[in-house]
Amino acid sequence: MTIGLEAFLGLSAVLFALGLYGAVSKRSAVMVLMSLELMAVAISLNMVAFSRFVTPEKMTGQFFAIFSMVVSAAEIGLGLALVVAIYRRARSIELPSLERLKG
Amino acid sequence: MAESVDALPFVVFASAAIGGAIGMLISRNVVYAAFWLLWVMLSVGGLYLLLAAEFLALMQVMVYAGAVSVLMLFVIMLTLRRREDAVRPLDFSPLAAMLAAAFLGIMYFGITRSDIPTAQMPAQAPDTADLGVILFTIEGGWALPFEIASVLLLVAMVAAVWWSKEHKKR
Amino acid sequence: MSYVTAIPLLPAAAFLLLLPLSRKARNSAIWVAVVAIAMAFVLSVMAFAAVWPGGADLAKEPAYHASFPIAVVGDSTIDIGVMLDPFSAAMLVVVTLVALCVQLYSIGYMHRDGRIGWYYAVLSLFTAAMLALVLADNFLMLYLAWEIMGLCSYLLIGYWHEQEAPRRASIKAFLTTRVGDVGFAIGLFLMYVTVGSFEFDAVLGSAADWAPGVATAVALLLLFGAMGKSAQVPLHVWLPDAMAGPTPASALIHAATMVAAGVYLIVRAMPIFEASGIALHVVLGVGLVTALVGALLAAVQHDIKKVLAYSTISQLGYMFIALGAGSAVAGMYHLITHAFFKSLLFLGAGVIIHAYHTQDMRQMGGLARFLPVTTATFAVGSLALAGIFPFSGFWSKDEIVLVLVKDGYYIAAAIALLAAFMTAFYVARLWFRVFTGPRQTEGLHEAHRSMLAPMVLLALITAGIGFGGPALGDFFGYKIPWPDPAIAGVSSGVAVAGLLLGWWAYGRRSVVLNTRTLKMRAGFIYGMLSQKLYFDLAYEYLAIRPFVKAASGLAAFDLARVDKIVTGAGSAWSRIAGISELFDRHVVDGGVNGMARGAWVLGRKARSIQSGRIQSYQRFALASLILLLMLVVMKG
Numbered sequence: 001m002t003i004g005l006e007a008f009l010g011l012s013a014v015l016f017a018l019g020l021y022g023a024v025s026k027r028s029a030v031m032v033l034m035s036l037e038l039m040a041v042a043i044s045l046n047m048v049a050f051s052r053f054v055t056p057e058k059m060t061g062q063f064f065a066i067f068s069m070v071v072s073a074a075e076i077g078l079g080l081a082l083v084v085a086i087y088r089r090a091r092s093i094e095l096p097s098l099e100r101l102k103g
Numbered sequence: 104m105a106e107s108v109d110a111l112p113f114v115v116f117a118s119a120a121i122g123g124a125i126g127m128l129i130s131r132n133v134v135y136a137a138f139w140l141l142w143v144m145l146s147v148g149g150l151y152l153l154l155a156a157e158f159l160a161l162m163q164v165m166v167y168a169g170a171v172s173v174l175m176l177f178v179i180m181l182t183l184r185r186r187e188d189a190v191r192p193l194d195f196s197p198l199a200a201m202l203a204a205a206f207l208g209i210m211y212f213g214i215t216r217s218d219i220p221t222a223q224m225p226a227q228a229p230d231t232a233d234l235g236v237i238l239f240t241i242e243g244g245w246a247l248p249f250e251i252a253s254v255l256l257l258v259a260m261v262a263a264v265w266w267s268k269e270h271k272k273r
Numbered sequence: 274m275s276y277v278t279a280i281p282l283l284p285a286a287a288f289l290l291l292l293p294l295s296r297k298a299r300n301s302a303i304w305v306a307v308v309a310i311a312m313a314f315v316l317s318v319m320a321f322a323a324v325w326p327g328g329a330d331l332a333k334e335p336a337y338h339a340s341f342p343i344a345v346v347g348d349s350t351i352d353i354g355v356m357l358d359p360f361s362a363a364m365l366v367v368v369t370l371v372a373l374c375v376q377l378y379s380i381g382y383m384h385r386d387g388r389i390g391w392y393y394a395v396l397s398l399f400t401a402a403m404l405a406l407v408l409a410d411n412f413l414m415l416y417l418a419w420e421i422m423g424l425c426s427y428l429l430i431g432y433w434h435e436q437e438a439p440r441r442a443s444i445k446a447f448l449t450t451r452v453g454d455v456g457f458a459i460g461l462f463l464m465y466v467t468v469g470s471f472e473f474d475a476v477l478g479s480a481a482d483w484a485p486g487v488a489t490a491v492a493l494l495l496l497f498g499a500m501g502k503s504a505q506v507p508l509h510v511w512l513p514d515a516m517a518g519p520t521p522a523s524a525l526i527h528a529a530t531m532v533a534a535g536v537y538l539i540v541r542a543m544p545i546f547e548a549s550g551i552a553l554h555v556v557l558g559v560g561l562v563t564a565l566v567g568a569l570l571a572a573v574q575h576d577i578k579k580v581l582a583y584s585t586i587s588q589l590g591y592m593f594i595a596l597g598a599g600s601a602v603a604g605m606y607h608l609i610t611h612a613f614f615k616s617l618l619f620l621g622a623g624v625i626i627h628a629y630h631t632q633d634m635r636q637m638g639g640l641a642r643f644l645p646v647t648t649a650t651f652a653v654g655s656l657a658l659a660g661i662f663p664f665s666g667f668w669s670k671d672e673i674v675l676v677l678v679k680d681g682y683y684i685a686a687a688i689a690l691l692a693a694f695m696t697a698f699y700v701a702r703l704w705f706r707v708f709t710g711p712r713q714t715e716g717l718h719e720a721h722r723s724m725l726a727p728m729v730l731l732a733l734i735t736a737g738i739g740f741g742g743p744a745l746g747d748f749f750g751y752k753i754p755w756p757d758p759a760i761a762g763v764s765s766g767v768a769v770a771g772l773l774l775g776w777w778a779y780g781r782r783s784v785v786l787n788t789r790t791l792k793m794r795a796g797f798i799y800g801m802l803s804q805k806l807y808f809d810l811a812y813e814y815l816a817i818r819p820f821v822k823a824a825s826g827l828a829a830f831d832l833a834r835v836d837k838i839v840t841g842a843g844s845a846w847s848r849i850a851g852i853s854e855l856f857d858r859h860v861v862d863g864g865v866n867g868m869a870r871g872a873w874v875l876g877r878k879a880r881s882i883q884s885g886r887i888q889s890y891q892r893f894a895l896a897s898l899i900l901l902l903m904l905v906v907m908k909g
Contacts, residue, residue: 003108006214008154011117013210015143018124021203024891025196028133030179034140037171038124041147041163052154057229059237062156063245066238069166070252074259076171080178081263087182095887202895209902216906 008049015042029083029093033076040072108153116153120146131190133179141172158231277337278355280316280365281404283309284372284397291394299390306393307376310400314373317365324362326748340410349469353417356410356473359749360540360605364407367609368530370734371616372400374727375525378620381724382521382627392432396522399425403530407537411471412461415538419457419502422531423450429526430518442514449511453501460494463487473541480544492545492552495538496559503535503589506563510808512586516578520626523578524619528585529612536592536608540601547599557597561688563590568695572702573802576632577622580703584658585615587692591673594689600676602751607673609745610665610738614657617731621651624720624728625707634703638710644719648708650732655704657735659697660768662761668739671756671764678760693764694771701775710779 019042022035044065051061087093120143127139144167151160237243287309291299323337340354376396383389399422406418424447431443461471467487468476480488499505504512515527526532539546539556546552567587574580588611595604624647625640626632641648657666670693677686719725746753804810 003110003113007108007113007117008150009210009214011120011150013207013214014121015124017203017207017210018121018128020206020895021199022128024199024202024888024895025194027194027888028191030133030175030182031136034127034136034175037140037167038127038143041144041167045147045150048151048154048156048159052156056155057233059229059234062159062234063238063248065151065156065159066162067248067252069162070256073166073171074256076174077259077263078266080174081266083178084181084267091184093182198892202892202899205899205903209899209906212906 005049005053008053009046012042012046012049015039015045027095029086029095030080032095033079033083036079037072037076040068044068112149112153116146116149119143120150129193131193133183133191134176137172137175137179140175141168144168144172158234275337275339276316277320277357277408278339280313280320280369281401281408283313283316283401284404285401288394288398288401291390291397294390296388296390299394300387301390303380303390303393306397307373307380309397310369310373310376313400313404314366314369317362317369320357321362321366324357324359324748338410351413352411352472353414354410354472355408357408360537361407363605363609363745363748364537365404367612368400368403368407371529371612371731372396372403372525374616374620374731375521378524378623378724378727379519379521381721382623383519388432392429392519392522395425395428395432396525399429399526399531403534406534410473412464412473412476412542413471415541416457416461419498419534419538420454422526422534423447423454423502426450426515426526426531429522430515432518432522436517438514439517442511442517446511446515449508450501453498453508456494456496456501457498460491460498463491463494467491477542477544480548483545483548485549488545489549489551492542492549493555495542495545496552496556499535499538500559501535502538503532503593504563504586505535505559505590505593506566506586507808509563509567509586510812513574513579513582516576516582520578520619520623523582524616524623527582528615528619532585532589533592533608533612536589536596536604539593539596540605543596543601546596553597553599555597556593557682557685560590560593560595560597561685561692563587564594564692565590565688565695568692568699569802572695572699575634577625577634577637577703577707578619578632580634580699581615581618581622584618584696584699585611587696588615588658591670591689591692594685595673595676598673598676598680598682598685600673600751602746602749602753603669603672603676605749606742606745606753607669610657610669610735613731613738614654614664614666614735617650617654617728617735618658620724620728620731621647621654624724625651627720628718634706637707639708641708646719646725646729650725650728651708652704653732653735655700659700659772660693660764661697661772662765663736663739665735665737665739667761667765667768668742668756671761672742672753674764675754675757675760690764690767694767697768697771698775701772702779705776705779 016039019035019038022038023032026032026035047061047064047068049061051059051064083093090097123139123143123146127136127143130136130139144163148160148163148168151157151163238245238249240246284306287306290305291302294302320337337357338354340352342350342352344351376393379389379392379396383392386392402418402421402425406415406422409415409418427443427447430446431439433439434443464476465471467483468479470476483491501508512527512532516523518526546556564587567583567585567590571580571583571587574583588607592604592607592611595601595607624644625637628640628644629637631637653664657664660666660670674686674689674693677683677689742753743755
């Protein structure tokens with residue numbers, strides 16, 4: 001069996017779906033962030049696979065992945081700082097108990 | 104590097120990644136979940152190697168596995184009151200499962216119906232030296248985004264520091 | 274001679290001038306009324322002088338006649354008019370003179386009353402009406418003036434309306450005379466139907482040609498009215514109660530003028546009565562009964578004014594006797610003399626009441642020493658009433674007896690003499706009771722000059738007028754001869770006998786016929802008399818009570834049924850309104866409220882999206898995204 005582009009695409013789709021499930025269903029803020037990371041990684045994999053199979057000399061997918069990594073790192077840093085700050089205030093990082101936005 | 108991706112390494116890495124993801128999701132212990140994430144990151148790094156993206160694989164391991172996961176663990180520790188709190192019930196949401204399934208369905212449709220070159224893989228792939236040239240030079244075209252990315256990281260860092268500071272109550 | 278028209282207008286003008294004033298202004302303007310009546314008196318004397326020496330021809334053809342149309346009905350006109358002939362001329366003088374005396378006397382008698390202005394106003398209106406009645410040239414005008422006098426009588430009897438007795442008395446007077454007036458009105462209708470006019474000349478001229486039945490009917494109906502106004506039995510019951518009014522008003526109205534109006538009516542309508550022979554007999558009978566009953570009841574009264582009231586009833590009966598015997602002139606003669614001496618007696622009674630502050634004779638006595646002028650004038654009036662020579666009453670009463678005897682009414686004459694005996698008796702009773710005997714009160718004093726002057730004047734007239742009898746007769750056109758010695762002797766003897774009995778019973782040291790003795794000796798008769806022969810009681814039980822019962826029954830019916838219908842309609846309507854209200858509440862308000870509720874519920878449901886639950890937001894966003902993706906994928 002040759003592993004072609006579809007295999008990589010399917011894999012990234014599955015990873016993304018799993019991350020999606022985690023982001024929507026988890027109650028802990030940290031868990032949600034972890035799921036978000038998963039999704040980002042899946043996307044990067046997707047891009048790199050496309051880049052390798054279609055136009056390898058341009059390496060566009062890789063660059064996407066690099067910058068995605070940068071942004072994810074920044075996002076994680078800020079997100080976790082936010083979680084810490086929220087934890088200090090609310091003594092909890094359970095999302096259901098952080099319903100301050102209730103309208 | 105190679106004309107096609109070998110099946111065996113792919114299957115190994117792929118199952119490892121999926122297994123790790125599932126493990127993260129069904130794990131009851133938040134700390135364990137973080138480690139499962141670490142595992143997934145390492146697996147994806149391996150997949151990058153299969154795709155002839157060595158620099159990227161390295162970056163993946165260093166940033167995600169090294170920094171991000173560690174940071175996760177830091178925060179988990181910081182937000183735990185007692186050791187027992189790490190264990191939490193499994194949050195299962197049917198709605199989320201449905202949504203994820205719907206997404207997979209759409210993706211399936213998208214992948215199978217589109218015009219994608221299959222098995223064919225160009226033989227030659229550029230290596231890390233080429234990536235360096237493209238990334239760091241203006242002729243390569245990615246120097247400016249690179250600089251901007253560094254500024255972004257700076258800003259994020261400052262913000263994170265400020266946010267996590269203890270604010271004295273007046 | 275058109276000033277004759279002004280005679281009734283003068284006091285009428287006084288009334289109209291006084292009417293719109295405030296109480297204080299009116300009270301200080303009473304001189305207007307006095308001036309008016311004085312002027313009317315002067316004009317009346319002038320008119321009388323113009324008509325003198327009169328004569329039979331003038332009785333047929335008036336000295337002055339003027340009429341003014343006031344209404345047109347179909348093709349006939351209604352006039353009011355003024356007619357001056359001997360009868361009206363004589364009445365003018367009598368009425369204005371007595372009215373003037375009464376008004377002068379009232380200045381003193383009523384001077385502390387707070388509503389004296391209104392008193393004088395009504396007196397003026399009354400006098401105007403009486404003068405209009407006397408001058409009337411048609412029966413309708415006579416009737417109108419008659420009614421106005423009835424109103425004034427009501428107002429004056431009920432003058433002190435703060436007390437209950439005057440109120441009831443005034444209504445009693447009005448209603449009783451009203452009963453008579455109904456008969457009068459029907460008689461007028463019949464008259465108009467028969468003749469087509471109310472004018473004296475038309476009616477009286479044709480009366481002889483009427484069918485006897487018609488003449489009798491009209492005559493009896495007119496008589497019925499006269500009986501009410503002149504207090505003949507059985508419509509006499511109001512006059513004693515009318516004494517609740519001010520004494521000078523009683524003097525004017527219930528002695529001299531208004532009660533004489535009935536007599537005057539019959540005098541004027543004599544041709545009708547003569548056309549129906551029966552009517553005259555009825556008049557005679559009525560007069561006899563009244564004269565006797567009045568005299569009997571006067572003898573048992575304790576209230577001085579009631580004695581005079583019953584005396585008036587009795588004397589009016591005498592006038593009716595005269596008329597019933599066919600002699601209008603005799604009736605007029607007695608009317609004139611009675612007017613003077615009876616008003617004199619009433620004014621004197623006013624002085625006595627003022628002195629004693631009571632009207633009960635049993636509390637009086639020994640007045641002669643303190644009120645000499647009053648005593649003298651009252652004596653003159655009393656003797657005149659008793660019919661003693663030379664006072665006026667002797668002449669006129671004698672004339673009546675003469676007429677009766679001459680026309681063969683011997684039984685009537687006997688009854689008349691009996692009544693004369695009773696008259697003398699009660700007169701003596703009154704005089705001795707009041708003026709002689711032991712004094713029972715302190716502080717008696719004579720009346721003021723302004724009150725005594727009219728009394729003296731009236732006394733003088735009473736003393737002298739009798740001698741002018743024949744002249745008066747010629748004036749009227751009939752013969753009034755000097756009294757026949759036989760008749761005169763009998764009547765005088767009867768009168769003296771009455772006086773002696775009165776003196777024996779009441780004039781000596783101790784009163785012989787006081788109430789206790791009377792009750793013992795003549796218990797039954799006394800009981801009947803003291804109950805006024807049960808007239809009032811009979812009316813009360815036979816007429817008044819059933820009527821009041823019927824009225825209250827109807828009132829209750831009205832309340833229960835009629836008002837129920839009205840209230841029922843009202844509640845039905847409100848029930849309809851209630852349904853409408855329900856509709857309004859449930860449907861209209863319900864709709865509005867429902868919409869508001871719907872919006873609120875919708876809002877609540879919508880608000881639940883904004884739950885603040887982060888994961889909810891996530892899910893929504895994701896779901897929308899996936900939906901969009903589906904669309905994109907399906908399309909392409």
